[in-house]
Structure formats: structure tokens, C-alpha cells
Amino acid sequence: xxxxxxxxxxxxxxxxxxxxxxxxxxxxxxxxxxxxxxxxxxxxxxxxxxxxxxxxxxxxxxxxxxxxxxxxxxxxxxxxxxxxxxxxxxxxxxxxxxxxxxxxxxxxxxxxxxxxxxxxxxxxxxxxxxxxxxxxxxxxxxxxxxxxxxxxxxxxxxxxxxxxxxxxxxxxxxxxxxxxxxxxxxxxxxxxxxxxxxxxxxxxxxxxxxxxxxxxxxxxxxxxxxxxxxxxxxxxxxxxxxxxxxxxxxxxxxxxxxxxxxxxxxxxxxxxxxxxxxxxxxxxxxxxxxxxxxxxxxxxxxxxxxxxxxxxxxxxxxxxxxxxxxxxxxxxxxxxxxxxxxxxxxxxxxxxxxxxxxxxxxxxxxxxxxxxxxxxxxxxxxxxxxxxxxxxxxxxxxxxxxxxxxxxxxxxxxxxxxxxxxxxxxxxxxxxxxxxxxxxxxxxxxxxxxxxxxxxxxxxxxxxxxxxxxxxxxxxxxxxxxxxxxxxxxxxxxxxxxxxxxxxxxxxxxxxxxxxxxxxxxxxxxxxxxxxxxxxxxxxxxxxxxxxxxxxxxxxxxxxxxxxxxxxxxxxxxxxxxxxxxxxxxxxxxxxxxxxxxxxxxxxxxxxxxxxxxxxxxxxxxxxxxxxxxxxxxxxxxxxxxxxxxxxxxxxxxxxxxxxxxxxxxxxxxxxxxxxxxxxxxxxxxxxxxxxxxxxxxxxxxxxxxxxxxxxxxxxxxxxxxxxxxxxxxxxxxxxxxxxxxxxxxxxxxxxxxxxxxxxxxxxxxxxx
DNA sequence: GACGCACCGCTTTTT
DNA sequence: GCGGTGCGTC
Numbered sequence: 001x002x003x004x005x006x007x008x009x010x011x012x013x014x015x016x017x018x019x020x021x022x023x024x025x026x027x028x029x030x031x032x033x034x035x036x037x038x039x040x041x042x043x044x045x046x047x048x049x050x051x052x053x054x055x056x057x058x059x060x061x062x063x064x065x066x067x068x069x070x071x072x073x074x075x076x077x078x079x080x081x082x083x084x085x086x087x088x089x090x091x092x093x094x095x096x097x098x099x100x101x102x103x104x105x106x107x108x109x110x111x112x113x114x115x116x117x118x119x120x121x122x123x124x125x126x127x128x129x130x131x132x133x134x135x136x137x138x139x140x141x142x143x144x145x146x147x148x149x150x151x152x153x154x155x156x157x158x159x160x161x162x163x164x165x166x167x168x169x170x171x172x173x174x175x176x177x178x179x180x181x182x183x184x185x186x187x188x189x190x191x192x193x194x195x196x197x198x199x200x201x202x203x204x205x206x207x208x209x210x211x212x213x214x215x216x217x218x219x220x221x222x223x224x225x226x227x228x229x230x231x232x233x234x235x236x237x238x239x240x241x242x243x244x245x246x247x248x249x250x251x252x253x254x255x256x257x258x259x260x261x262x263x264x265x266x267x268x269x270x271x272x273x274x275x276x277x278x279x280x281x282x283x284x285x286x287x288x289x290x291x292x293x294x295x296x297x298x299x300x301x302x303x304x305x306x307x308x309x310x311x312x313x314x315x316x317x318x319x320x321x322x323x324x325x326x327x328x329x330x331x332x333x334x335x336x337x338x339x340x341x342x343x344x345x346x347x348x349x350x351x352x353x354x355x356x357x358x359x360x361x362x363x364x365x366x367x368x369x370x371x372x373x374x375x376x377x378x379x380x381x382x383x384x385x386x387x388x389x390x391x392x393x394x395x396x397x398x399x400x401x402x403x404x405x406x407x408x409x410x411x412x413x414x415x416x417x418x419x420x421x422x423x424x425x426x427x428x429x430x431x432x433x434x435x436x437x438x439x440x441x442x443x444x445x446x447x448x449x450x451x452x453x454x455x456x457x458x459x460x461x462x463x464x465x466x467x468x469x470x471x472x473x474x475x476x477x478x479x480x481x482x483x484x485x486x487x488x489x490x491x492x493x494x495x496x497x498x499x500x501x502x503x504x505x506x507x508x509x510x511x512x513x514x515x516x517x518x519x520x521x522x523x524x525x526x527x528x529x530x531x532x533x534x535x536x537x538x539x540x541x542x543x544x545x546x547x548x549x550x551x552x553x554x555x556x557x558x559x560x561x562x563x564x565x566x567x568x569x570x571x572x573x574x575x576x577x578x579x580x581x582x583x584x585x586x587x588x589x590x591x592x593x594x595x596x597x598x599x600x601x602x603x604x605x606x607x608x609x610x611x612x613x614x615x616x617x618x619x620x621x622x623x624x625x626x627x628x629x630x631x632x633x634x635x636x637x638x639x640x641x642x643x644x645x646x647x648x649x650x651x652x653x654x655x656x657x658x659x660x661x662x663x664x665x666x667x668x669x670x671x672x673x674x675x676x677x678x679x680x681x682x683x684x685x686x687x688x689x690x691x692x693x694x695x696x697x698x699x700x701x702x703x704x705x706x707x708x709x710x711x712x713x714x715x716x717x718x719x720x721x722x723x724x725x726x727x728x729x730x731x732x733x734x735x736x737x738x739x740x741x742x743x744x745x746x747x748x749x750x751x752x753x754x755x756x757x758x759x760x761x762x763x764x765x766x767x768x769x
Numbered sequence: 770g771a772c773g774c775a776c777c778g779c780t781t782t783t784t
Numbered sequence: 785g786c787g788g789t790g791c792g793t794c
Binding site: 060061062087088089090111113114185186187189190221254255257258356357358359379413416418420568569570571587588589590608611612613614623627649650 | 784
Binding site for chain 1: 785786
């Protein structure tokens with residue numbers, strides 16, 4: 001116990017040892033949040049205040065859940081199995097598997113990922129002859145998911161015009177179709193669980209009484225449904241229920257665009273009458289200048305809960321700021337700086353290059369590739385999302401639940417077996433007529449199409465029969481062969497990677513079976529009741545027998561079902577080149593939660609960061625500022641910021657002003673590597689040396705660009721596209737275009753918040769910057 | 770049934 | 785500027 005608590009600072013200690021009451025922990029970046037969360041659990045168990053089975057810990061990502069489990073197992077001598085630690089979706093999946101009857105789901109219900117969901121909506125639109133110009137599938141999906149995230153069923157959505165009424169109708173059709181097929185989307189996992197527990201009182205009370213301590217990570221990222229779910233679990237407003245321990249940081253709320261509601265923090269504080277609010281402000285990550293920059297920037301936001309990070313680490317290096325002439329040159333500069341960092345002994349994996357949007361990575365990647373520097377881009381296609389892996393999964397899905405139409409359509413003719421669009425159309429008509437799944441409609445088909453289709457279902461049933469008594473890895477192996485997938489890719493010219501990915505599925509299955517506590521040889525298809533019902537805890541409450549949805553998964557589902565939900569809920573890593581020491585490229589969003597010795601924040605330009613579309617949304621710029629705050633606080637020792645005068649975006653050259661965020665950073669913490677414009681110096685005549693004039697090692701493409709621009713300057717009274725200027729009324733701007741010549745010369749200038757203006761150069765008084 | 774061409778859209782992302 | 789998608793042709 002002494003061990004557990006030692007080395008905690010006073011605030012951390014206070015949070016860990018709070019009495020069993022609701023609590024809100026405001027945990028700043030790098031303040032030891034995960035440590036507090038895990039130590040709290042360990043302390044509660046070690047002091048005998050709760051048994052492992054009384055703990056429910058919820059995270060957003062599998063990574064965070066795994067991290068908690070790992071840390072806990074080093075702190076506690078006991079088995080962590082009895083605890084419920086997982087993502088919202090993972091926990092809901094487990095609950096729904098256990099109580100599938102009460103939730104009105106088939107035992108082998110399957111989970112649609114976003115790809116599957118979208119293709120299902122497209123099918124639905126087609127089947128109902130709906131113009132997908134008027135109802136873009138993505139928007140229909142957004143509408144459905146949004147309402148589910150608000151806890152609303154189609155019947156509860158209020159529609160005010162014909163368009164909305166149609167959307168509501170589609171929502172209902174979509175849900176009906178899911179129910180017929182026995183599939184649920186991500187939002188449905190949560191909503192269905194929520195409805196199950198609200199409706200079913202004995203079940204609700206059982207879980208409310210069981211979980212004495214509910215702990216939530218990244219609380220600022222919860223959406224309304226998740227918050228309602230937590231309220232229900234914690235028995236808010238009922239005589240039962242445990243304490244809710246919420247950890248979050250309102251300044252790091254960057255997911256409003258997908259429904260996260262920071263307001264949940266304030267709501268929690270008042271609705272749960274939180275007496276215990278603790279702020280963790282001591283930062284163990286970054287040097288002083290970096291924190292000063294973060295603190296001063298975020299102070300520009302309103303409606304904060306209020307927090308200021310501090311450190312004992314000293315000021316450290318100032319933040320280095322660089323103005324590049326172009327995106328190419330920005331990339332070139334990053335490489336030069338990275339090289340010298342590495343020369344000073346930095347590890348490549350301790351250098352992160354962050355950007356606002358993925359499109360920015362291309363130029364940087366290209367430069368890194370040319371320079372022969374190893375790098376790793378985060379956020380590509382993940383393992384279980386690859387086409388060939390999804391195909392294999394579809395075969396497995398059909399064996400477990402043949403009514404999954406998405407899976408059926410994906411592989412009915414892949415590899416090709418002579419079942420064309422015409423046959424599929426007939427089959428869909430038959431399915432509509434008999435109100436059944438495509439698979440079930442196959443017997444109604446006649447002729448050549450009928451026999452090809454029958455051969456396909458026979459193939460599925462054949463493999464199922466053949467593998468009846470086999471364990472999951474064998475089932476996977478046989479499926480890969482019998483489906484013809486392996487053969488198909490082996491014959492393909494560039495199919496080697498795909499074959500490798502497919503073969504990897506066998507090892508993935510082996511690993512899964514052993515990690516999830518299924519017996520090594522447990523038959524993949526066998527139902528849970530036969531395989532492991534002995535482990536399930538049966539509870540009798542109010543005369544109702546309840547099988548508690550306890551770990552391990554083997555108690556509630558077959559190895560195959562479990563593996564399939566694993567594939568949907570945990571998409572896997574994106575690349576296997578883990579061991580390599582490489583520069584880390586990622587968006588600011590994906591950098592959240594990570595830290596590096598050296599961080600580059602790139603593309604700090606108006607319109608890009610903050611992104612232009614954010615200024616149209618209510619509170620959009622504040623969210624961008626929080627995003628910038630997240631970016632800054634990733635750095636331990638060195639932080640670099642860069643922006644460009646010219647940038648290629650969507651096939652067009654754009655001229656942006658430097659980001660407004662520079663004006664919100666403390667002067668004394670910045671070191672400008674290129675001459676900088678003094679704000680109070682706009683109208684002085686002294687000419688400024690810009691990065692343009694002192695480019696150290698400009699790539700050739702850049703030289704050409706510069707030359708081209710200088711050519712034009714002769715005809716334009718010395719003005720140049722991309723040049724920074726100041727105007728008495730509009731302030732600082734960038735010349736975006738020049739037209740005409742001599743006395744008729746006009747300039748189009750981007751004045752940032754004043755917008756785009758076209759000025760007659762013989763009249764307008766412009767200052768060169 | 771495979772390939773080629775035209776068209777679209779384009780912020781951020783986990784489950 | 786690029787990648788995904790959907791349609792038309794051989």
C-alpha cells in the first residue's frame with residue numbers, strides 16, 4: 001500500500017484516496033491522469049473497499065483499456081479478470097451477448113463497422129428508389145448516427161419538413177433492415193444497451209448494485225448517450241448504484257465534430273452534486289517555455305473550467321518558429337532540423353511531425369522519402385479494414401449468421417463464380433418478396449442463377465459442417481482455402497502482401513483464442529452454454545434468474561462470434577513496422593495522448609490551422625485552439641512551429657496568412673528562426689528580411705517558383721504574389737493574385753479576418769512587410 | 770468480368 | 785492532385 005501511494009503529489013494522492021463518492025478530476029496534459037485512474041482502482045481493492053467485480057472502468061479506445069489493464073496487473077497481485085475494464089462499445093457488446101434475448105437480438109448478432117453501415121444505407125436507398133443526389137448516403141448515415149447518439153429512435157425524432165420526414169423514414173427502414181439481418185452498428189451497441197437497462201428493472205438494479213465504483217477516462221469526449229449510459233449504470237436518481245469517478249480535461253476536448261459534449265463535465269458536476277473536484281495541474285512532461293505557450297494560448301478560450309499547468313522542469317529551450325516560403329520548403333526545413341536533432345543524439349521515434357489534416361502529409365512524406373529518412377505515418381488502413389481481410393471475415397460471418405446481407409454481397413461473387421449483377425438483382429427481389437435475407441432467398445431462385453447461388457450457399461454450409469468440431473484457427477485456415485480467396489490472391493501479380501495478410505489471420509485467431517480464455521481446442525462454432533457456461537455467474541434477483549455478463553467472453557459467446565466482434569471492435573494496428581526507429585507523422589488528433597521529446601507543428605496558417613471550416617461553426621475556433629493546445633503539450637523538450645507563404649492544396653496554390661495562434665503565444669517563449677513581423681511595426685518603412693530572401697537550401701522546384709514570381713513582379717510595380725503587405729484599414733494581408741500592369745495594376749489580397757479584397761495598386765496605400 | 774475513363778469531393782476519427 | 789466510385793465498353 002505504501003508502495004502504491006508513494007511518489008504521488010498531493011493532488012494525485014487526494015484524488016486516489018477520495019471517499020466513495022462522485023468525483024470530477026480535472027487532469028491537465030501530462031499530469032499523470034492514467035496513473036491516478038489505475039492507482040485509484042488498485043487502492044480501492046487493496047484497502048478492501050471494493051472487490052474486483054465491483055469495478056467498472058470505461059475508456060474510449062482499446063489502447064487505453066489495455067494500458068489500464070497492464071498497469072493494474074503490475075500494481076496488484078490478483079487476477080484482473082473479475083474487473084470490467086473496456087471501451088463503451090466493448091462493454092456493451094458483452095452485455096448484449098449475455099442478455100441477447102432481453103435485447104431482442106439473435107445470439108450471433110454481428111457488428112457493422114462504418115464501411116458496412118454506409119454500404120447498407122446505399123443498398124437501402126437503391127431498394128427504395130431514392131435519389132442519392134437528394135439524399136447522399138453519407139448524410140443519411142450522419143443523420144441516423146446523430147440521432148442514435150442523442151438516444152433517439154426514428155419514432156422519437158421530430159421532423160419539421162418533407163426532407164426530414166423522409167430521413168426519419170429512412171432511419172426506420174434502416175433499423176428494420178438491421179433487425180432482420182441480425183446486425184448492429186456502433187451507435188446501436190450503446191443505444192440498445194441503454195434501452196435494455198432502462199426497460200428491464202431487475203437487470204438494471206443488478207448491475208447498479210454490482211458496480212460500486214465506476215471510473216471514466218477522457219470524460220470530456222463523452223456524447224450525450226454515453227453520459228446517459230453512465231448515469232444509468234451509476235444508478236443516478238435511484239437508491240442503488242455506486243460512485244462515478246470521472247477524469248477529463250475540458251481543454252483537450254477536440255471531438256465535438258463527432259458528438260462529444262464537453263458540457264457533460266459541467267452537467268455531471270451539478271447533476272451529481274459533485275463535492276470532490278480536484279485539479280491536477282502539475283505537469284511532468286514539458287519544459288517551461290512549452291507550458292507557458294500552452295497556458296497563454298488556451299487562456300483565450302471562454303467557458304473553461306479553469307486550469308493552469310506548472311512544472312518544476314525549468315524553462316528549457318524556447319519554441320522555434322519558422323516561416324517557410326512554400327510547403328516544399330517547410331518539409332525541407334523539417335528534415336534539416338530533424339537531421340541535426342538526430343546528430344545531437346535524438347532518437348527518430350522521439351521526433352513527431354504533426355499536421356492539422358492528412359492532405360499535408362504527402363509533401364512531407366515525399367521529402368522524407370527523397371532524403372532517405374525512415375518515417376511512419378499513423379492512421380492508415382488498419383488490419384481488419386483491408387479488403388482481403390474483410391472478405392475473409394465476411395465468409396466467417398456468413399457461417400455464424402447467414403442473414404448478414406452485407407457479408408453475403410461482399411463475397412457471393414468474390415472470387416468470381418459467375419454470379420453477376422443480374423442474378424443479384426433477382427435475388428434481392430426474391431428477398432423483398434418473401435421478406436427474408438438474401439441467403440434465405442436463394443432456394444426461391446430458379447435456372448442458372450439459382451444453381452450458381454445454391455452452389456455458393458452449399459460452399460458456406462459445407463465449410464461449416466466440415467469444421468464443426470475444429471478450433472477457431474483451423475476454421476479460419478479452412479475458410480481461406482475453401483473460399484478460394486488464398487488461391488485468388490496467389491494468382492494475382494501484386495497479391496503477395498494480400499496473401500500474407502490472409503495467412504496472418506490464422507495467427508491472429510490463435511492469439512485471440514488464447515488471450516480471451518477460450519480453451520485452445522474449443523470448437524469455434526460451439527455455443528457458450530456448452531463451452532463455458534460453468535464460468536457464468538447466475539444471480540437471482542426478485543425471483544428473476546440473471547446470468548451476469550461476467551468475464552471471460554467465453555461464458556457468453558462462441559469463439560467464432562467473439563472473434564468476429566473483436567474484428568469489428570478492434571480494427572488492429574495499421575502497420576507492422578513497429579520495431580523500426582522512424583520519424584512519427586500524424587494528425588494532431590491522433591497525437592492526443594502521446595508525447596515526444598521533439599515535436600514539429602506544421603502548417604500553422606489561417607484557413608488550415610485554424611481550419612477555415614471551423615470559423616463557420618459555433619465554437620469552432622475555440623475547438624481549433626484546444627487542438628493547438630493538444631499539439632503544443634505533446635512536446636517534452638523541443639517544440640517547433642512552422643507556416644508557409646505558399647501551399648498547394650486541392651491542386652491549387654494558396655496564399656495564407658500565418659495562424660492567429662501566433663499572436664496568442666508569449667513573445668518571450670518564442671524564438672523566430674526567420675525575421676518576424678512586429679505587430680506594432682506594421683507601418684514602419686524599414687524593409688524586413690523575409691524567409692524568402694534567405695532560404696538556406698531551397699529545393700529546385702522552389703527556386704523555379706521564386707523565379708516565376710519575380711518575373712511577374714516587373715510588370716506589377718514591384719509587388720509579388722505571396723508577399724506580405726499591410727493596409728491602413730485592413731491590417732496585415734497576403735497578395736494572392738496580381739492583374740493588369742503599370743497604372744492599371746490591381747492586387748487581390750487576403751486580409752484574413754477582413755476577407756479577400758481587390759485593390760488598385762495606384763490608389764491603395766500598401767506597406768511592404 | 771476486367772479494365773478504363775470520367776467524375777466527385779476534399780478536416781479532424783474511434784468504436 | 786489524388787484516390788475512391790460508378791458506369792460503360794470490349
